[in-house]
Every structure is written in C-alpha cells, then in structure tokens.
Amino acid sequence: xxxxxxxxxxxxxxxxxxxxxxxxxxxxxxxxxxxxxxxxxxx
Amino acid sequence: xxxxxxxxxxxxxxxxxxxxxxxxxxxxxxxxxxxxxxxxxxxxxxxxxxxxxxxxxxxxxxxxxxxxxxxxxxxxxxxxxxxxxxxxxxxxxxxxxxxxxxxxxxxxxxxxxxxxxxxxxxxxxxxxxxxxxxxxxxxxxxxxxxxxxxxxxxxxxxxxxxxxxxxxxxxxxxxxxxxxxxxxxxxxxxxxxxxxxxxxxxxxxxxxxxxxxxxxxxxxxxxxxxxxxxxxxxxxxxxxxxxxxxxxxxxxxxxxxxxxxxxxxxxxxxxxxxxxxxxxxxxxxxxxxxxxxxxxxxxxxxxxxxxxxxxxxxxxxxxxxxxxxxxxxx
Numbered sequence: 001x002x003x004x005x006x007x008x009x010x011x012x013x014x015x016x017x018x019x020x021x022x023x024x025x026x027x028x029x030x031x032x033x034x035x036x037x038x039x040x041x042x043x
Numbered sequence: 044x045x046x047x048x049x050x051x052x053x054x055x056x057x058x059x060x061x062x063x064x065x066x067x068x069x070x071x072x073x074x075x076x077x078x079x080x081x082x083x084x085x086x087x088x089x090x091x092x093x094x095x096x097x098x099x100x101x102x103x104x105x106x107x108x109x110x111x112x113x114x115x116x117x118x119x120x121x122x123x124x125x126x127x128x129x130x131x132x133x134x135x136x137x138x139x140x141x142x143x144x145x146x147x148x149x150x151x152x153x154x155x156x157x158x159x160x161x162x163x164x165x166x167x168x169x170x171x172x173x174x175x176x177x178x179x180x181x182x183x184x185x186x187x188x189x190x191x192x193x194x195x196x197x198x199x200x201x202x203x204x205x206x207x208x209x210x211x212x213x214x215x216x217x218x219x220x221x222x223x224x225x226x227x228x229x230x231x232x233x234x235x236x237x238x239x240x241x242x243x244x245x246x247x248x249x250x251x252x253x254x255x256x257x258x259x260x261x262x263x264x265x266x267x268x269x270x271x272x273x274x275x276x277x278x279x280x281x282x283x284x285x286x287x288x289x290x291x292x293x294x295x296x297x298x299x300x301x302x303x304x305x306x307x308x309x310x311x312x313x314x315x316x317x318x319x320x321x322x323x324x325x326x327x328x329x330x331x332x333x334x335x336x337x338x339x340x341x342x343x344x345x346x347x348x349x350x351x352x353x354x355x356x357x358x359x360x361x362x363x364x365x366x367x368x369x370x371x372x373x
Contacts, residue, residue, distance in 0.1 A: 006211065006250055009092065014086070015090070015095070017085055018086070018087065018096075018100070019102075021054075022082060022103070024060070024080075025058060025341070025345055026054065026057050026058055026108040027053070027058075027061050027110070028058050028059070028060075028062035028065065028348075
C-alpha cells in the first residue's frame with residue numbers, strides 16, 4: 001500500500017487519525033515498535 | 044524538589060509532559076507554561092474549509108489532555124534565560140528550572156511578505172489558523188469560478204504536503220459543486236517540483252496532471268498586489284489569481300528571538316540528532332520550533348519525543364544518552 005496514493009483508505013485513515021491524536025499521541029502512549037525509527041531507512 | 048519546565052502546551056509539550064510524568068519520581072515537579080488553554084488539532088485546519096471537520100471538533104481544552112501531577116500555568120512567556128535557568132512570564136512571575144523542554148512551535152507571518160497582510164481577507168485566505176480556515180470555507184462557498192492559486196511563500200512550513208492536499212481537496216470540492224470546469228487550480232511553489240523528495244514528487248506530479256492542477260515551480264514570492272490580484276516573484280515573474288490561498292512564511296516564537304536564543308526566523312539552533320542547543324546539557328527542544336531540517340509536523344514531534352524521553356531519563360539518572368533523532372515523520 002502506498003501512503004501517497006489517492007485512495008479512499010488513505011483519506012479515511014487521515015480522518016481517523018484525529019482519534020489517535022487525542023487519545024494516544026497527546027497522552028504519550030506508545031505508538032509503534034522500537035525499531036520503527038529506521039523502518040524503510042536502512043537498506 | 045527538582046523542577047522540569049516545559050514551554051508550550053501544544054502537541055510536543057503535552058506529549059512530553061505526559062510521557063515524563065509516568066517515569067520521573069515524585070521529587071520532580073513538571074510545569075507546562077503556555078499563553079492560553081486552547082488546544083487546536085492542527086491537521087483539522089485542512090478539512091474545515093471543506094466542511095469535512097467542524098470547527099468545534101478541532102478545538103479542545105489543553106488542560107483536558109494534561110495528566111494529573113503536572114502543573115499548567117497560563118501566561119505569555121516574556122523571556123528565556125539559559126544562563127540563569129529562568130523563565131519569565133507576563134502575569135505569573137518567574138520560574139527556575141533544572142531541566143527545560145522547549146516546544147513553542149511556529150506560526151504563519153503574513154506580515155513578512157510585502158502586500159500580503161494588507162490583502163488578507165480580500166480574495167486572499169489561508170488555513171493555518173483556526174479563524175482563517177473558517178473564513179476560507181466561507182470564501183470557497185462564495186467562489187463561482189476563476190483561477191485559484193495555492194501559493195507557498197517560502198520553506199520551511201508546517202506540514203509541507205498540506206498545500207498539495209489542499210489543492211487536491213479543492214479539485215474534489217469543485218467537482219462536487221459541479222463547477223470544476225469553471226475553476227483553474229494552480230500550485231505555485233518555491234520548490235523545483237510538486238514536493239521536496241524525488242519519489243514523492245513524481246507521484247504527486249502525476250496526481251496533479253490527473254486532476255488538471257498546474258504546477259508553477261521555482262517561484263520565490265516577493266510581493267502581493269491584492270488590488271491587481273497578482274503575486275510577484277523576486278525574478279519579476281507574475282501569477283494572476285481570482286482567489287489566493289496563501290501559505291505565508293513560518294516563524295518560530297518571537298520571544299525566542301527577543302531572548303537571543305533563536306535565529307532571525309525564530310527557530311532555535313540545536314544539534315539535529317540530540318535536539319539540544321550547543322553547550323546546554325539540561326535543555327532540549329522539539330517540534331516546529333527547532334532549526335533542524337525536517338518536516339514541521341506532529342509526527343516528527345512524536346518521534347523526537349521518544350528521543351527526548353529516553354535521553355532526559357538518562358540525564359536524570361546520570362547515565363549515557365544514546366537516543367538519536369533521524370528526523371523522520373513516518
């Protein structure tokens with residue numbers, strides 16, 4: 001799946017992010033695996 | 044009692060306070076200082092003009108998201124003194140700190156472009172502030188056709204892809220209204236293409252072509268003539284508009300300039316990996332207010348927050364600080 005594609009799923013995910021922002025991100029909750037930082041960066 | 048002070052109660056500051064409160068002992072106080080108690084969900088600014096988000100959905104109380112055990116002080120910050128380890132406020136006195144986290148963000152500055160502020164609201168609109176995105180929504184409803192120009196004045200800006208998203212949403216919106224054939228959409232940018240990175244630029248350029256959105260690259264905005272409805276570049280080129288959706292220059296907090304700790308655009312110079320100013324081992328900066336060459340976005344602040352969390356806890360315990368920011372957003 002490409003994050004850049006003009007899809008309904010990408011649009012809905014962006015709209016749903018609001019819930020994650022208020023309920024997880026602002027509260028300092030863990031949002032991803034510890035190696036996410038280098039995901040897609042190291043070849 | 045040892046004191047950790049956080050400047051700014053937006054995305055970065057609130058997140059850091061809540062993360063650190065969980066892990067710091069009770070002999071540490073945590074205080075957030077911010078100018079007001081309103082938390083805006085900034086990604087929603089993009090959707091309000093199209094009625095996808097309602098204004099009430101993106102405005103909440105800051106205090107609502109600050110966990111127990113964290114003091115929240117509402118006042119303008121008037122000075123930051125790293126030597127004295129002291130923060131001055133307009134109405135709440137001075138605060139000393141043992142650790143300082145700075146997350147004061149950035150904001151648009153239409154006054155930095157000749158003619159832009161004078162024309163604001165006269166066929167010139169924006170979406171980077173709560174009131175602006177609502178006014179833009181009203182203007183879109185009134186718009187019957189003509190040339191809409193989406194213009195980035197200069198980089199860096201908050202959420203660099205947002206202007207393109209706006210153009211795409213405008214394409215959808217005018218289709219829905221049945222007037223897309225009466226509207227030209229032009230994306231006028233100082234970049235050499237649709238976006239900053241080649242892979243994304245290729246995909247997004249194709250998307251613009253599919254949607255009949257014209258890209259005008261390498262346009263370094265010099266001035267705006269709102270009476271003639273034209274934007275002018277420093278090289279003399281011009282683009283006419285019927286409605287201008289402007290992304291003005293973004294600046295960091297003025298108080299950082301006034302305190303002598305920021306560059307002329309208000310961004311605080313830090314090591315791009317440790318996010319610390321040179322020679323200040325008890326000060327960290329995250330989010331839009333730094334000078335690091337990354338996207339100015341909540342996602343970046345989130346990942347920077349992980350780095351700060353680990354390194355601040357290491358600093359408190361006297362251990363090695365291993366975490367390094369690589370500036371990514373996803």
